[in-house]
Amino acid sequence: MNSMAIEMLVPRYGIAWYPWAVQYFFLIALSYATLWLAVPGLIFGKKAWMPTARIAMLACVSTTLVGPVALLADLHQPLRFWHFYGYPAPWSWMSLGSFILPLYLGAVVVLAWMSWRPALKARSQHDDGWFSKVAGWLSWGHWEVPRPLMVLVGLGALALSLGIMVYTGAEVAIVRARPLWHTYWLPFAFVATGFIGACGLVMLLNRISQVRNAITNRQMFSVMIGACIAMGFIALTWFLDGVNAVDGSVAMALDSIKDSEQWRNTALWGGIAGIALFVIAIILRLRERLWGWGWLVGLLALHVAWMFRWVVLMDVQTVARNSAGYHNYDMAFGSYGLMGILGTFGLWIAAILLIDLFVPWRGNEARAITDKSSSSSDISTGAPSHG
Amino acid sequence: MDPIRRSLLGQLAKLTAGAALVPLSSVASAGINDQPPRRGGDPEKRYGMLIDLRRCIGCQACTVSCHIENAAPLGNFRTVVSQFEVEHEETGELATFMLPRLCNHCENPPCVPVCPVQATFQRQDGIVVVDSDRCVGCAYCVNACPYDARFINPRTQTADKCTFCAHRLEANLLPACVESCVGGARIIGDMRDPQSEISQLIEQHRGELMVLKPEKNTLPQVFYLGMDERFTTRPDGIKPAIWDVANQNGKEIGYEFDGH
Numbered sequence: 344m345n346s347m348a349i350e351m352l353v354p355r356y357g358i359a360w361y362p363w364a365v366q367y368f369f370l371i372a373l374s375y376a377t378l379w380l381a382v383p384g385l386i387f388g389k390k391a392w393m394p395t396a397r398i399a400m401l402a403c404v405s406t407t408l409v410g411p412v413a414l415l416a417d418l419h420q421p422l423r424f425w426h427f428y429g430y431p432a433p434w435s436w437m438s439l440g441s442f443i444l445p446l447y448l449g450a451v452v453v454l455a456w457m458s459w460r461p462a463l464k465a466r467s468q469h470d471d472g473w474f475s476k477v478a479g480w481l482s483w484g485h486w487e488v489p490r491p492l493m494v495l496v497g498l499g500a501l502a503l504s505l506g507i508m509v510y511t512g513a514e515v516a517i518v519r520a521r522p523l524w525h526t527y528w529l530p531f532a533f534v535a536t537g538f539i540g541a542c543g544l545v546m547l548l549n550r551i552s553q554v555r556n557a558i559t560n561r562q563m564f565s566v567m568i569g570a571c572i573a574m575g576f577i578a579l580t581w582f583l584d585g586v587n588a589v590d591g592s593v594a595m596a597l598d599s600i601k602d603s604e605q606w607r608n609t610a611l612w613g614g615i616a617g618i619a620l621f622v623i624a625i626i627l628r629l630r631e632r633l634w635g636w637g638w639l640v641g642l643l644a645l646h647v648a649w650m651f652r653w654v655v656l657m658d659v660q661t662v663a664r665n666s667a668g669y670h671n672y673d674m675a676f677g678s679y680g681l682m683g684i685l686g687t688f689g690l691w692i693a694a695i696l697l698i699d700l701f702v703p704w705r706g707n708e709a710r711a712i713t714d715k716s717s718s719s720s721d722i723s724t725g726a727p728s729h730g
Numbered sequence: 731m732d733p734i735r736r737s738l739l740g741q742l743a744k745l746t747a748g749a750a751l752v753p754l755s756s757v758a759s760a761g762i763n764d765q766p767p768r769r770g771g772d773p774e775k776r777y778g779m780l781i782d783l784r785r786c787i788g789c790q791a792c793t794v795s796c797h798i799e800n801a802a803p804l805g806n807f808r809t810v811v812s813q814f815e816v817e818h819e820e821t822g823e824l825a826t827f828m829l830p831r832l833c834n835h836c837e838n839p840p841c842v843p844v845c846p847v848q849a850t851f852q853r854q855d856g857i858v859v860v861d862s863d864r865c866v867g868c869a870y871c872v873n874a875c876p877y878d879a880r881f882i883n884p885r886t887q888t889a890d891k892c893t894f895c896a897h898r899l900e901a902n903l904l905p906a907c908v909e910s911c912v913g914g915a916r917i918i919g920d921m922r923d924p925q926s927e928i929s930q931l932i933e934q935h936r937g938e939l940m941v942l943k944p945e946k947n948t949l950p951q952v953f954y955l956g957m958d959e960r961f962t963t964r965p966d967g968i969k970p971a972i973w974d975v976a977n978q979n980g981k982e983i984g985y986e987f988d989g990h
Contacts, residue, residue: 348827348961348968352813355805356878359869419867419887426847426866434764437846437870517763519840519946520876591945665831665878666812667970 350667358660358672361679363417366687368652370410371511372537373544375504377403378451380541380566385458386497393706394556395563396458398548401704402541404455405694407448413687414444416678436517440510447507450500456481457493462703477701508534515655522596523659528581535577536651538570539620543644548695550638554705560637564628567644571621578617599662603669609654616647763843771853775920776951777894778856780928780939781830783956785913788813788828792907792916799895799906806881808832808892809907814961814968829961830916832907833858833879833892834942834950841871841880850889855920856951857896862888876946894918921951931955 377399383389384396415421427441460482467479512530519525542563549559585593600606620643627633627640661670674680698704788811796802796809809832816825839858842850849865852858860871865888872880872889883890895905899918903909908916919928932939932953940957941950960966 346819347817348965349815349817350812350968350970351815351826352811353970354807354810357881359872359882417868419869419882420865423847423864423866426849426864430847430849430864432766432843432846432848434762434766434843435846435870436762437844437868439762441846513762514870517844518874520874660873663964664876665964667968 353666356663356666356670358657358670360656360660361417362653362657362674362684363413363687365649365652365656366413366684367410367417368511368533368656369540369649370406370413370687370691371507372533372648372652373541374403374406374410374451375447375507376534376537376541377406377545378500378504379538380545380563382497382501385454386494386501391558392562394554395545395559397704397706398545398552398554398556398559399541400455400458401552401695401698402544402548403451405691405698407451408694409687409691411444411448412690413683416683416687436510436514440507440514443503443506443510447500447503450496450503454493454496454500457488457496459702459704460488462706466703474701478703481701508537519592520664521659521662522592522599523662524655525592526581526584526590526596528577528584529655532574532577532581532651532655535570535574536648539567539574539644540648542567542570543641543648546637546641547645550635550641552699552705555635557631557634560634561628561631563637564624564634564640567624567640568621568628571617571624574617575621605669606658609658613647613650613654616643616650620644620647765838765843766848766851768852768854770851770859771855771857771896773854774922775855776922777835777899777918778921778928778932778951778953779832779835779894779908780917780931780953780955782913782915782917782931783828783830783954785915786811786828786830786911787913788826789912791910791912792830795906795910796892796895799898800893802890803883803885806883806890808879808890814965827958827961829954830907831877831879831942832952833875833894834877834948834952835892835894837949837951838947840874840876840946840948844870844874846870853896857894858891859893859896860889860891862886862890865889876943876948877950 381396381399381403384392384394385400415424418424427438431442432438463478463482464485467475467482469475471478509530512533515524515533516526516529546560546563548554549556549563581593582597584590585597588594620640623640623643627636657672661672663670676682678686790811793807793810797807800808802808809830812829812831814827814829816827817823818825835852835856835858837856839852842852842858845851846868847864847866849862850858850860850871862883867882867887867889869882869889872882875891880889880891882888895903895907898905905916905918908918917928917931919926921929921932923929924933935955939953939955940959940962941953942962943950944962954962
């Protein structure tokens with residue numbers, strides 16, 4: 344092109360999906376990934392994974408409950424959510440998702456309830472005032488949940504979680520109009536970063552809930568290293584697909600941001616954070632005396648998982664499709680912006696605290712172990728720690 | 731064939747406007763992300779628009795009349811004329827290029843199958859419309875449209891777009907943008923009627939017509955005559971000329987031209 348074009352007149356294009364979408368994609372990814380982390384202990388009965396499974400289940404239930412709230416808030420007409428069920432559109436990924444999501448939510452809640460029931464029943468027999476009463480209501484009768492039923496519900500939840508992984512990824516990846524989204528690698532990247540964040544969350548909860556299980560951190564380091572390797576492979580392959588023009592859409596995607604300093608910084612930031620996380624996880628995994636620092640690695644992992652979604656869902660929307668340059672996006676202070684983000688996190692913390700208050704999610708084993716070691720404390724009996 | 735190679739071939743086989751004129755046989759089966767059946771509208775017709783860029787003077791009369799006719803909120807447009815100043819790098823010669831934009835009412839509209847509640851649909855006469863009573867405002871269609879033809883109307887909180895002024899067509903009136911076009915650059919009509927002006931112009935200029943972003947496989951039904959191929963996609967090395975000017979409180983007070 345031997346001529347230069349200057350754009351003289353253009354309308355301003357706003358963004359269509361707000362930070363609520365980031366919150367939903369973040370929480371739902373943590374939800375399905377923590378479910379998978381709970382499976383070895385909870386469904387397949389691996390004893391060594393049981394403490395991890397208990398923490399993962401707390402993380403899973405809280406994120407599964409709060410995620411859909413953020414999703415609902417991203418609709419401009421949230422009260423019309425029933426239209427999803429009144430006018431289904433089976434050819435739309437979003438419509439399919441609207442059917443998978445409530446089923447998944449139900450399966451997760453039932454699975455968690457089944458796994459918490461023995462401890463709830465045990466608490467209901469203690470003289471612990473309101474907490475015992477609530478535990479009695481929640482445990483709902485004295486019958487036993489047959490183990491095969493729990494395995495069945497667990498496998499059902501697992502199958503539905505695959506549906507969530509596929510639909511959340513495909514929903515964004517099929518949008519040909521945004522080359523940065525339109526790649527087969529995007530759904531895999533969502534899952535890999537979801538697992539990175541989930542491992543981080545489990546380590547963080549492991550620390551702040553005072554469970555402080557060293558084996559859990561070791562397991563999480565291992566899974567996180569695997570997820571980092573997978574994500575590295577995905578990112579590299581995507582990039583090579585683009586520079587070698589194997590995939591025209593990826594080439595177009597790279598082309599659309601190659602001259603932007605902001606995007607270069609974003610890539611640099613993501614690369615450094617990802618590699619740092621990978622290296623630190625390996626070092627800590629190899630040194631047992633450092634396992635206690637897992638929660639700090641967890642914070643970095645959560646940052647990586649959240650930032651990935653922010654960049655993919657928000658920053659990509661600022662890449663102009665028809666006009667020059669990049670669209671401005673200044674995050675609003677109110678519910679469409681900062682308050683929406685903080686509000687979602689606040690609701691999530693409230694959900695965790697409520698569960699922690701009324702559900703002895705640490706299980707009966709925790710009490711049995713500490714009863715033997717005689718150092719009885721609030722934490723070990725499963726009661727909330729207010730210290 | 732693996733999907734990446736298939737996508738590559740899709741990219742390579744860039745569609746010309748000629749190919750876009752071949753109507754997709756009405757899609758009956760709808761797999762995921764396939765076009766759902768069309769509904770409403772006159773099945774005997776297929777509306778399309780031809781824009782003769784040689785006649786466009788960039789006066790924005792279409793922008794204004796559309797804005798008034800359809801009561802679009804300030805700052806959102808169903809149609810707009812993009813204007814570029816093009817400078818020849820060697821000779822320094824200047825030219826102005828005008829590009830009216832609106833919904834392309836594609837034969838394969840990517841905004842329709844994404845809608846989770848069937849609120850946006852294509853009528854049998856090809857016009858893509860939104861049922862604003864049903865729309866949940868998920869904005870999926872806004873992201874799916876490669877032409878930025880859709881927006882969320884802040885007043886109705888639902889998706890909004892050009893309808894070829896379907897309400898006027900039904901009353902045998904021309905769309906507001908066509909009616910107000912000073913140079914007569916916009917021609918709308920039924921492409922199934924061989925006697926219509928648009929059909930005859932398409933027949934006459936078949937080899938010269940171009941559509942926007944043919945590589946997106948949307949088969950647009952707004953055809954440009956006198957188009958420079960470099961502007962069918964976002965032009966390379968395009969520079970913005972207008973910057974927002976804000977007052978001390980960050981409130982927008984106007985625009986300023988870069989370098990002027």
